[in-house]
Amino acid sequence: MEATVVGGGLAGCEAAWQLARRGVRVRLIEQKPAAISPAHQTPMLAELVCSNSLRSNALETGPGLLKAELRRLGSLIIACADLYRVPAGDALAVERFGFGREITARLAMHPLITIERRPVHDMPPGHVILATGPLTGTELARRIRAACGSAGLYFYDAIAPIVDADSIDMDKAFRASRWGKGGGDDYVNCPMNREEYAAFVAAVRAGRKVLPHSFEEPRYFEGCLPIEVMAERGDDTLAFGPMKPIGLDDPRTGRWPHAVVQLRPENRYRTSYNLVGFQTRLAIPEQKRIFQMIPGLEKAEFLRFGAIHRNSYVDGPRVLGPELELRTLPTVQLAGQITGVEGYIESCAMGLVSARFLAARLGGTTCPPPPVETAIGGLWSHVTRAREDGERYEPQNINFGLLPPIEGLAARRAGKSGRRKLHAERAQAALTPWLDQPADDTLLASTGLAIRASA
Numbered sequence: 170m171e172a173t174v175v176g177g178g179l180a181g182c183e184a185a186w187q188l189a190r191r192g193v194r195v196r197l198i199e200q201k202p203a204a205i206s207p208a209h210q211t212p213m214l215a216e217l218v219c220s221n222s223l224r225s226n227a228l229e230t231g232p233g234l235l236k237a238e239l240r241r242l243g244s245l246i247i248a249c250a251d252l253y254r255v256p257a258g259d260a261l262a263v264e265r266f267g268f269g270r271e272i273t274a275r276l277a278m279h280p281l282i283t284i285e286r287r288p289v290h291d292m293p294p295g296h297v298i299l300a301t302g303p304l305t306g307t308e309l310a311r312r313i314r315a316a317c318g319s320a321g322l323y324f325y326d327a328i329a330p331i332v333d334a335d336s337i338d339m340d341k342a343f344r345a346s347r348w349g350k351g352g353g354d355d356y357v358n359c360p361m362n363r364e365e366y367a368a369f370v371a372a373v374r375a376g377r378k379v380l381p382h383s384f385e386e387p388r389y390f391e392g393c394l395p396i397e398v399m400a401e402r403g404d405d406t407l408a409f410g411p412m413k414p415i416g417l418d419d420p421r422t423g424r425w426p427h428a429v430v431q432l433r434p435e436n437r438y439r440t441s442y443n444l445v446g447f448q449t450r451l452a453i454p455e456q457k458r459i460f461q462m463i464p465g466l467e468k469a470e471f472l473r474f475g476a477i478h479r480n481s482y483v484d485g486p487r488v489l490g491p492e493l494e495l496r497t498l499p500t501v502q503l504a505g506q507i508t509g510v511e512g513y514i515e516s517c518a519m520g521l522v523s524a525r526f527l528a529a530r531l532g533g534t535t536c537p538p539p540p541v542e543t544a545i546g547g548l549w550s551h552v553t554r555a556r557e558d559g560e561r562y563e564p565q566n567i568n569f570g571l572l573p574p575i576e577g578l579a580a581r582r583a584g585k586s587g588r589r590k591l592h593a594e595r596a597q598a599a600l601t602p603w604l605d606q607p608a609d610d611t612l613l614a615s616t617g618l619a620i621r622a623s624a
């Protein structure tokens with residue numbers, strides 16, 4: 170059994186490891202140091218390009234749950250992160266050079282893995298996992314685009330913040346669709362009077378913005394401008410743009426408000442909502458402070474903050490099959506951030522899933538998808554689930570909004586933190602049948618390379 174993995178980042182390293190521990194001979198091709206993206210700096214594999222934090226370890230958070238699952242699944246990335254942990258409270262932060270060196274060494278020493286250092290410009294033959302990340306080289310990106318169709322691969326990410334539905338104050342916000350269209354109550358609307366709107370525009374203008382990286386020339390589409398750019402264009406630009414109130418009767422006054430922030434359901438369970446048209450380069454603490462000025466969002470809990478950055482990712486639900494394979498080229502699977510997840514651990518998770526599917530294929534069997542009640546299954550579902558008409562596909566960090574809600578009286582009584590605990594318990598139980606026993610762990614144990622999956 171043989172496979173090629175392109176890209177030695179978090180996803181590619183995890184995929185190569187998971188394939189090899191299932192007896193697959195792996196050729197891992199990494200472009201560094203011959204070619205190096207503007208965000209990468211070292212020849213190490215699994216380089217953390219920015220923060221050294223893999224976020225919370227607490228089981229009652231999306232990132233904590235995902236890491237717990239990855240530990241049980243024998244993830245190389247998480248095992249090495251645990252090995253090189255530095256003190257960071259609840260978060261799993263790592264000593265980045267030790268972490269990268271350990272992963273590079275383990276892969277280099279693995280008897281079934283060969284590492285080639287060169288850029289890949291075309292689709293390699295045979296079974297392939299492409300894990301070339303948010304800054305995929307231009308030539309290869311062109312090939313992926315040709316395989317996906319022209320609208321199947323995006324190069325920029327302009328995302329709006331997402332808030333937890335339970336944290337919206339519905340005594341101030343109201344449900345309505347513009348002109349009562351569609352379901353009539355599809356949107357949650359946060360109304361503003363003239364003074365509130367003026368204060369909000371002033372805060373957006375004055376708020377601290379994140380400067381683009383040197384390789385990110387800001388190219389905005391008129392239909393997708395950051396709110397701060399619109400706020401700079403004039404006092405009323407936002408009120409005539411994403412905050413326009415027309416067709417939205419506030420049931421408390423019977424009139425249209427001066428301006429409105431509309432929130433659209435982010436998932437079919439309506440447990441999270443995105444702020445429509447609020448893509449932004451405001452710094453994260455500023456987003457929290459300024460968006461909590463919006464009536465109804467004073468106590469909003471942000472599941473994701475807005476961002477605009479360079480990011481290569483495919484329109485997963487349109488171009489990927491259930492095993493993360495390109496529909497038009499089924500011997501090529503994707504893994505990592507390019508599938509439409511966002512973040513180190515999410516990318517690692519999509520490397521693990523892609524490899525599980527491929528190892529089963531090569532062995533002449535199939536691997537069922539990860540259960541949707543798990544964090545890893547929630548991510549898989551996000552990148553593969555068919556979207557409803559008009560629903561935009563956007564990259565996602567792990568959060569409980571990607572998992573089916575916990576229903577029932579006990580869940581209602583449990584409150585928010587109790588529900589998170591229930592989410593975590595349900596996920597842990599659902600993952601058990603998806604754990605497997607790879608064939609060659611005994612071989613690895615004799616070399617001292619084995620990663621022991623936690624119970």
Ligand SMILES: Cc1cc2nc3c(=O)[nH]c(=O)nc-3n(C[C@H](O)[C@H](O)[C@H](O)COP(=O)(O)OP(=O)(O)OC[C@H]3O[C@@H](n4cnc5c(N)ncnc54)[C@H](O)[C@@H]3O)c2cc1C
Pocket residue numbers: 175176177178179180181198199200201205206208209215216218219220221287288289290300301302303304305306309382479504505506507511512513514516517
């Ligand atoms: C500037 C920046 C800052 C970020 N900060 C954070 C952060 O703080 N926290 C966080 O969780 N996430 C962050 N991210 C997102 C983060 O990069 C990803 O979540 C994660 O690294 C993606 O893993 P990956 O394996 O998919 O891609 P990567 O880790 O980028 O790995 C891709 C690998 O493929 C190689 N490669 C690319 N093209 C080719 C080719 N043609 N041939 C051969 N090899 C190739 C690259 O050299 C690289 O080693 C950031 C991203 C960027 C761009």
